[in-house]
Amino acid sequence: MPSHKILKxxxxxxxxxxxxxxxxxxxCILAQVLINRGIKSTEEAQRFLDSGxxxxxxxxxxxxxxxAVSLIQRAARNKEKVMVFGDYDVDGITAxxxxxxxxxxxxxxxxxxxxxxxxxxxxxxxEIHRVxxxxxxxxxxxxxxxxSNHKEVEELRKQxxxxxxxxxxxxxxxxxxxxxxIINPKLKDSGYKYRDLAGVGVAYKLCQALxxxxxxxxxxxxxxxxxxxxxxxxxxxRVIVKEGLxxxxxxxxxxxxxxIENARIRSxxxxxxxxxxxxxxxxxxxxxxxxxxxxxxxxxSSDPEEAGQxxxxxxxxxxxxxxxxxxxxxxxxxxxxxxINFKEHRVIVIAKEDWHKGVLGIxxxxxxxxxxxxxxxxxxxxxxxxxxxxxxxNFHLFNALLECKDLLxxxxxxxxxxxxxxxxxxIEDFKRNINLLAHQKLTLEDLLPSLDIDMELSLSDLNEKxxxxxxxxxxxxxxxxEPLFLTRNLRLKGAPQVLSRETLKFWASDANSTFQVxxxxxxxxxxxxxxxxxxxxxxxxxIDDWADESSVILExxxxxxx
Numbered sequence: 330m331p332s333h334k335i336l337k338x339x340x341x342x343x344x345x346x347x348x349x350x351x352x353x354x355x356x357c358i359l360a361q362v363l364i365n366r367g368i369k370s371t372e373e374a375q376r377f378l379d380s381g382x383x384x385x386x387x388x389x390x391x392x393x394x395x396x397a398v399s400l401i402q403r404a405a406r407n408k409e410k411v412m413v414f415g416d417y418d419v420d421g422i423t424a425x426x427x428x429x430x431x432x433x434x435x436x437x438x439x440x441x442x443x444x445x446x447x448x449x450x451x452x453x454x455x456e457i458h459r460v461x462x463x464x465x466x467x468x469x470x471x472x473x474x475x476x477s478n479h480k481e482v483e484e485l486r487k488q489x490x491x492x493x494x495x496x497x498x499x500x501x502x503x504x505x506x507x508x509x510x511i512i513n514p515k516l517k518d519s520g521y522k523y524r525d526l527a528g529v530g531v532a533y534k535l536c537q538a539l540x541x542x543x544x545x546x547x548x549x550x551x552x553x554x555x556x557x558x559x560x561x562x563x564x565x566x567r568v569i570v571k572e573g574l575x576x577x578x579x580x581x582x583x584x585x586x587x588x589i590e591n592a593r594i595r596s597x598x599x600x601x602x603x604x605x606x607x608x609x610x611x612x613x614x615x616x617x618x619x620x621x622x623x624x625x626x627x628x629x630s631s632d633p634e635e636a637g638q639x640x641x642x643x644x645x646x647x648x649x650x651x652x653x654x655x656x657x658x659x660x661x662x663x664x665x666x667x668x669i670n671f672k673e674h675r676v677i678v679i680a681k682e683d684w685h686k687g688v689l690g691i692x693x694x695x696x697x698x699x700x701x702x703x704x705x706x707x708x709x710x711x712x713x714x715x716x717x718x719x720x721x722x723n724f725h726l727f728n729a730l731l732e733c734k735d736l737l738x739x740x741x742x743x744x745x746x747x748x749x750x751x752x753x754x755x756i757e758d759f760k761r762n763i764n765l766l767a768h769q770k771l772t773l774e775d776l777l778p779s780l781d782i783d784m785e786l787s788l789s790d791l792n793e794k795x796x797x798x799x800x801x802x803x804x805x806x807x808x809x810x811e812p813l814f815l816t817r818n819l820r821l822k823g824a825p826q827v828l829s830r831e832t833l834k835f836w837a838s839d840a841n842s843t844f845q846v847x848x849x850x851x852x853x854x855x856x857x858x859x860x861x862x863x864x865x866x867x868x869x870x871x872i873d874d875w876a877d878e879s880s881v882i883l884e885x886x887x888x889x890x891x
Contacts, residue, residue: 820840
C-alpha cells in the first residue's frame with residue numbers, strides 16, 4: 330500500500346466546536362466532525378443526530394405529484410391497464426417492486442417491463458409504444474428513467490397513453506418530455522426541497538402520496554436501492570437509510586431473506602457496507618449478465634422455496650460477473666499501460682471490441698479508484714459503441730459529457746457516474762475533447778490520492794465513550810464518510826503480526842496511551858514499521874467487542890514513516 334497520499338487536514342472551528350459540544354453534551358471530537366460535514370448550528374446538528382421519519386418531506390411538494398396521483402386513482406376506478414417501466418439496476422428494480430406492490434394494494438395488477446441491458450439499453454425502448462398498444466395499456470409509469478426519452482414519450486402520448494415519469498437523473502435537454510406528469514427532484518421546477526433522492530426514493534414519494542402513509546415496512550427496499558445507487562447519505566436519504574437499515578436486517582420478504590442467507594451474512598446489525606459490497610452487487614449481477622427479471626422475481630417472491638432457488642440463480646450470475654469483470658479489468662490495465670500517457674491524459678478513455686457491456690461501469694469504477702482520475706470504458710461494436718464512466722471529486726462527469734455532446738449519440742447520468750453511446754469514428758475525437766476539458770477543470774493536485782482528515786488527535790483524546798459517540802454518525806456513505814483522524818510521532822510497541830488476507834496488526838503508543846492498530850491489506854508495510862523510528866497514523870477508531878470484551882481499536886487508513 331503506497332504512503333504518498335496528500336493529507337488534507339480540515340481546519341477546526343473552535344468556537345462552534347465548543348458551542349455544539351456544550352449544547353449537545355457531546356465531545357469536541359464529534360462536534361468537529363459534524364462541522365466538517367457541513368453543520369453550522371446546534372439546530373442542524375440536533376436534526377442530523379436525531380433524524381427520523383418525522384423529518385421526511387411532504388411528497389406533495391412535488392409540483393406534479395397531485396396530477397400523478399389523480400391519474401393513478403382514475404386508472405384504479407376505471408380498471409384501466411397500467412404498466413410500470415423500470416431500470417435494470419438495484420435502484421430501478423427496488424423501485425419497480427415497491428410501486429407494483431403499492432398499486433396492487435390499490436387494486437391495480439400492473440404489468441411491468443424491464444429492458445435488457447445489452448439488447449435494449451437504458452431507458453424507454455423504441456418499441457415501448459408497440460408493446461403498450463398490444464397490451465392495451467392506458468397509463469405507463471417509469472421508475473428510475475424517462476427524463477431523456479422525448480421521442481418515446483411523444484409516441485406513447487400520440488396513442489392516448491398517459492405517461493408518468495418518476496426519475497432522478499439530470500436532464501440533457503432544456504425541454505422536457507411531453508409526459509402527463511414528471512416527478513424528478515433534479516428538475517428546476519420540481520418544487521421539491523431535496524434533489525438527491527435515488528430513483529427508488531422518488532418512487533417511494535409517489536407511493537407515500539398514493540397510500541397516505543409513511544410506508545415504514547417498505548423502507549428495506551428503499552434503503553437497498555438508495556445505498557446501491559451511491560447517492561449522498563445526507564438530508565432525506567440519511568433519514569431513509571437510518572430508518573431502513575433496521576427494517577432490512579429484520580425483513581420478512583422471502584426473497585431478501587434468501588439473498589441474505591445465501592450471501593452468508595451473519596450480522597444482526599446491517600450497515601451501508603453490507604448493502605454496498607454484498608447485497609447490491611448480487612442483485613445487480615442479473616441485469617449485468619443476463620436479465621434483471623431474476624432479481625426482480627426474487628424480490629417479488631412470496632414463496633420461501635421459490636425464493637431460495639432464485640437466490641441461487643442470482644448468486645450464479647454474480648460469480649459469472651466476477652469472472653468476466655476480472656478478465657476485462659486485466660485487459661483494460663494492459664491497454665492503459667500501452668495507450669495512456671498520464672502527463673497528457675487526465676481522463677482515461679479506453680475502448681476494445683467485445684467487452685461485455687454489463688460490467689463496464691464496475692471496471693470504470695475500479696480504474697478511477699486505482700489511477701485517481703475519471704475513467705470511461707467503451708465496448709466497440711460495428712454499430713453503436715456503448716460506454717460507462719466513473720469520476721472523481723471535482724470533475725462533474727455528466728456536465729463534461731454535455732460539453733462533448735456533439736460527438737455522442739446519447740448519454741445520461743450524474744456527477745460521478747454516466748453512460749454513453751458513440752460511433753466508433755468519434756472515439757478518438759471524444760478522448761481528445763474530454764481531456765482538453767479535464768485540463769481546464771482538474772488541477773494536478775486533484776489527480777493525486779488524498780485523505781480528508783477530520784482532526785489531529787493525541788491517542789489520549791480517545792476512549793470508549795468518545796469512540797462510541799461517533800457511531801451516531803451512521804449511516805456512513807457518500808457525503809457522510811467515516812471520520813478520519815491523524816496522530817503524529819507514534820512508536821511501535823511490541824512485534825507486529827501478519828494475519829490472513831494481508832492484514833497487519835500491531836500496537837502503537839504516543840508515550841501516554843497505547844492502542845491496538847489493524848491495517849487491512851497492509852502486510853507489506855511490516856518491515857518499514859519495524860525499522861522506522863516513528864510514524865504518523867491516519868485512522869478510524871472503532872469499538873472492538875470481540876469475545877464480549879470491548880476496547881478501542883484503530884483501523885489504519887495509511888501509515889507515514891519518519
